[in-house]
Amino acid sequence: MQYFADAQHLRHHAFVVEGEREEGIKLALGWVERELEMRALANPDVIVREFGLLSVEEARQLGELAMQAPLRGEAKALIICASRMYHEAQNALLKLFEEPPQGTYLFLVLPTAGLLLPTLRSRVQILGGNKEYGIRNKGATEIAEEFMKANKEKRSVMIKKLATGRDEEERRENRDKTLAIVNGVETAVYNVGRSTSYIQLLEDIQVLRGYLHDRSAPVRMILEHLSLVLPRDGIRNRE
Secondary structure: OOOOOOOHHHOOOEEEEEOOHHHHHHHHHHHHHHHOOOOOOOOOOEEEEEEEEEOHHHHHHHHHHHHOOOOOOOOEEEEEEEEEEOHHHHHHHHHHHHOOOOOEEEEEEEOOHHHOOHHHHOOOEEEOOOOOOOOOOHHHHHHHHHHHHOOHHHHHHHHHHHOOOOOHHHHHHHHHHHHHHHHHHHHHHHHOOOOHHHHHHHHHHHHHHHHOOOOOOOHHHHHHHHHHHOOOOOOOOOO
């Protein structure tokens, strides 16, 4: 998501929207209109492509489409909807999502971000988790808000609980909850506006999210670090 008018090097250009196709497209189009100030409908620079199972050949074609310059203005949005994606197709999109062409914004609308390979997932920002910017996942939103509002002692209890697990399934669930906290903090920062005071926090979040795609992710260290870098007075507009 796009955090800073005066820090363009941190401006996200690649997103995932989790949820039903129609609602996901609506969210992406709304973001384009709001953040890029582009007309979403009947605009050749706002492109929606829908697939069932995205193949590697289709992924390559999308890459070629993304490389084309905007027909109007300086920005272009490519919204890709898929029910599933071959791993080979995701690998074909890696370079594009890591370094989109200047002015090009990419959106993946998927039933769940869990469909993505860790390498691709680490390159995208998840849109979601609140009324204005996303398709709501109540459980994920609540745990993120609980972590952000908790005092030091309560956070310590949460961290201890999430850092343990009786078996692999419970540890996976705890990693998912930790990822929800990381994404929730990032979304909260975006929602308060374009304040440059949060640049370091956003950079830390990008690194932490990458670690969480490993089965042996150090959940305790990730959450303890996040707790330390969160502002003591909460996340609020600092412009």
